Amino acid sequence: MRVKRGFKARRRRNKVLKLAKGFRAGRGKLFRTASDSVHKALMYSYRDRRTRKREFRRLWIARINAAVRMNDLSYSKFIHGLKLANVELDRKVLADLAICDPAGFSQIAKAASAKL
Numbered sequence: 001m002r003v004k005r006g007f008k009a010r011r012r013r014n015k016v017l018k019l020a021k022g023f024r025a026g027r028g029k030l031f032r033t034a035s036d037s038v039h040k041a042l043m044y045s046y047r048d049r050r051t052r053k054r055e056f057r058r059l060w061i062a063r064i065n066a067a068v069r070m071n072d073l074s075y076s077k078f079i080h081g082l083k084l085a086n087v088e089l090d091r092k093v094l095a096d097l098a099i100c101d102p103a104g105f106s107q108i109a110k111a112a113s114a115k116l
Contacts, residue, residue: 023037060095071110081111
């Protein structure tokens with residue numbers, strides 16, 4: 001007797017097509033191409049969840065470096081001075097301070113340069 005697997009197979013296909021919702025053309029409509037696209041999209045999202053963290057850290061370091069150079073310091077000396085001064089602010093907060101409160105950031109830079 002032939003087994004058609006209707007219910008289970010349909011449920012599996014619909015799960016993939018639901019994940020492919022919004023993809024263009026056959027990638028969102030046809031199961032085989034949608035399956036490939038969803039698989040690739042899930043791999044990209046797994047990879048980029050890790051990459052996002054690296055990219056934000058690079059952005060924060062670039063912003064801090066730009067603000068520190070206006071206060072006649074280099075980034076590495078600034079970070080070393082913060083460690084010596086026991087200032088425990090992370091790079092995200094420092095970058096935000098550099099943009100939103102330049103005067104406050106320059107005070108932190110002075111504190112870091114005083115310890116060098």
